[in-house]
Amino acid sequence: MKTVSFTQMKDGTKEDYDLLANAEQPYHALTADRILAELQRQGEDTMTGYKITRMEHGLQSATRALKDGADIDWIVGALLHDIGDGLAPQNHDRFSAEVIRPFVREEVAWVVEHHGIFQMIYYAHHYNWDADARDRFKDHPHFKACSDFCERWDQSSFDPDYPTEPLETFTPMVRQVFARKAYDPAVVREGYAGGLPPAPVQ
Template identity: 55%
Template sequence: MEKVTFRQMKDGTREEYVFLEQLEDNFNQGLVDRLLDALRRLENSLSGYQVTRLEHSLQSAARAEADGADEDMIVAALLHDLGDDLAPYNHSQLAAAIIRPYVRAEVTWVIHHHGLFQKVYYAHHFGEDPHERDRYRDHPWYQSCVNFCERYDQAAFDPDYPTPPLEHFEPMLRRIFARQPFDPEVIGEEHPLEP
């Protein structure tokens, strides 16, 4: 079989869906390569900072690594702004959706909310509430997100910070994304990802 015959999903046969599942499994083997390509494209993304978006991502991951963070958090720091090009107003949620099947729930929650938590640094310049994140103050991962933003994200715009190349993080990326998606032993207990 080269293609399914159905034109509506409800008309597909088991044989066709097994065929499609095999194709999808094969395609998914290239996920890390597609993520690496997407990260490389950040080199020519949003400008105006002293570092490129790729350098910011690399520096965020390098800061997480230097801080002793585990691979879940380091890879999350690397990918946290991957959605800037395609989802500029909800980039945090896009990045969280990418990592969610592969990392512990705490890390997904942090990445999902980091855009809101970052507002503490600049929202006042636009007449917005810089403390909007405080609505999550009682959440068990609130401080993790505060720490992520303070230590890894907002500090990662320094052109003089020693930052390794993307290839340094590739083995970690491959290990994380080689995990069985949605493995409860990895993800643990999830919390709602409300905005």
């Protein structure tokens, strides 16, 4: 296999960097496969103390989004909102957001990035933490979307008896999203704040 001529990046030539750009294309094309493999790996890990696995939590969150009529960005965001748990448990929300950020609306990435602090409203008081820490974002245009995301799709998705769709339901959506051109302005739609779809009438 052909390799670059340099041992320090500053010494690379245009030919070297063209070689790298061409070599990286197949790797980029397999991003969805790596994401799906990580989800499957999380299916082997029970979340310590919870009734379901990490993958089941993501699948259940995505199933709720799907049943609520959410679009593909929200569904994939719900599916992958905790994908960073394995490598970055202390800041999994930000890690997960960076995984999806190049390929989804800015609104969805922001919600995934901040869902950790928004979730604290449900449990922080048990640790004598600030349950209202999310209020620092109360004037942000995505505040309601993040609050709704946590209430409807995240905090409620730890139920082993919920009729959850299998990974195969979401695999085509993951492939479609990660096949997009990274940071395409037409996808990212910076500044757009559509929020979640209306909650179905019970």
